[in-house]
Amino acid sequence: MKNFIFGLFFGLTVAFVHAAPKHVHGEARLEISLDREQLVVALESPLDSLLGFEHAPRNAAERQALQVMAAKLKQASQIFVPSAAAQCVSTGVELDSPVLGGKAEPGGHNDLDARYTWRCAKPEALRDIATGLFAEFPKLRRIAVEFAGPQGQRAGRLDAASPRFSW
Numbered sequence: 001m002k003n004f005i006f007g008l009f010f011g012l013t014v015a016f017v018h019a020a021p022k023h024v025h026g027e028a029r030l031e032i033s034l035d036r037e038q039l040v041v042a043l044e045s046p047l048d049s050l051l052g053f054e055h056a057p058r059n060a061a062e063r064q065a066l067q068v069m070a071a072k073l074k075q076a077s078q079i080f081v082p083s084a085a086a087q088c089v090s091t092g093v094e095l096d097s098p099v100l101g102g103k104a105e106p107g108g109h110n111d112l113d114a115r116y117t118w119r120c121a122k123p124e125a126l127r128d129i130a131t132g133l134f135a136e137f138p139k140l141r142r143i144a145v146e147f148a149g150p151q152g153q154r155a156g157r158l159d160a161a162s163p164r165f166s167w
């Protein structure tokens, strides 16, 4: 009985860890929320998946790579494509990372957070969002998605073969 309880506890712990990966290279997390006309997509990714390194840039080539990454991510229409019928218009992209501010901890792991917002004229027609992240950033393998909207909550996973999340 004691072994059974230990096994059960261990199993639950492992399941929990797998359900909520914090910083795994090649993986990112996406939170999609729809509130009336406002669509918000929040991306959290290890910098390694987008940039190939996670330290503050040390030379001209790394500074250039950082700028290229930021410029790609700011092209909202390339990175996320909401259902055309919903008539969503991008209202902003915000990028946040210790590396962008030159404050990366030496030897540490660092993330990039990005927040995309749209205003959708017909939010009831919003049924899916496709992402160009896999095409732009080949080191990114998987994205865990959580969705919250009028239809309730959903979760799913995206990869290069299925880059569209539907609800």
Ligand SMILES: [Zn+2]
Residues within 6 Å of the ligand: 023, 025, 046, 047, 048, 054, 108, 109, 110
């Ligand atoms: Zn890392």
